[in-house]
Amino acid sequence: MAWQQFEHGWRRAPLNAPAKGLVVLLHGVGSNARDLMPLADIWSEVLPDTAFVSLDGTDPFDGGFGGRQWFSLRDVNEANREARIAAAYPALRRVLDAELAHWQITFEMLALVGFSQGSMMALHHVAASPEGAAGVVAYSGRLASAIVSANRTTPLTLIHGEDDDVIPVSELERAADALSQAGYPLDAYVLPGVGHTITADGVELGRTALQHALGAVSRD
Numbered sequence: 001m002a003w004q005q006f007e008h009g010w011r012r013a014p015l016n017a018p019a020k021g022l023v024v025l026l027h028g029v030g031s032n033a034r035d036l037m038p039l040a041d042i043w044s045e046v047l048p049d050t051a052f053v054s055l056d057g058t059d060p061f062d063g064g065f066g067g068r069q070w071f072s073l074r075d076v077n078e079a080n081r082e083a084r085i086a087a088a089y090p091a092l093r094r095v096l097d098a099e100l101a102h103w104q105i106t107f108e109m110l111a112l113v114g115f116s117q118g119s120m121m122a123l124h125h126v127a128a129s130p131e132g133a134a135g136v137v138a139y140s141g142r143l144a145s146a147i148v149s150a151n152r153t154t155p156l157t158l159i160h161g162e163d164d165d166v167i168p169v170s171e172l173e174r175a176a177d178a179l180s181q182a183g184y185p186l187d188a189y190v191l192p193g194v195g196h197t198i199t200a201d202g203v204e205l206g207r208t209a210l211q212h213a214l215g216a217v218s219r220d
Contacts, residue, residue, distance in 0.1 A: 014051045019051040022050065022052075025052065026070070050210075059072070092125075114141060116139070123179075128149055137205075138158050140196050160188075189205055
């Protein structure tokens with residue numbers, strides 16, 4: 001199916017209508033919705049009943065180059081990062097709610113896939129919102145949000161390059177420890193020799209995670 005542009009990014013209808021699941025892609029800082037669209041082109045082959053949406057960051061990238069961001073990295077640090085993510089989340093949440101309504105999908109049929117800053121936003125959703133999701137795949141990210149949601153059922157898949165020099169792999173370890181202790185079902189993968197990127201191995205791991213999260217939905 002062809003991609004169709006809309007106000008907040010791009011939509012890809014399922015091969016088999018109507019949609020029985022929805023995957024929302026959240027890019028990294030300074031990029032845009034097009035960056036992660038190739039993932040959907042690959043994954044749609046095994047999720048024919050799933051719609052895909054790749055969102056543009058809700059704010060213009062304040063570093064220039066015409067990209068987008070979910071929150072500003074200017075003077076960001078451990079003390080203020082959580083507050084910035086929390087402040088940025090309501091704008092993302094409004095888009096998520098609108099896309100769920102558009103596809104007539106519930107949160108139980110929604111999977112979030114994020115890269116870097118997009119992963120932080122995806123993990124904030126499951127850590128802070130009561131609705132949760134069918135699953136989250138977080139590439140090269142970090143958990144910067146307090147875990148306050150009473151819903152700890154969302155399956156999480158964390159994937160990180162061992163040689164990441166943007167967000168160190170130790171952030172995967174910290175996130176995995178905190179989320180596992182909080183009760184979330186979680187798989188974590190460290191990829192040797194990989195930097196701050198998504199490799200073919202990462203794509204395959206993400207596909208497997210989404211099949212587990214949405215495959216049963218697609219077969220109903």
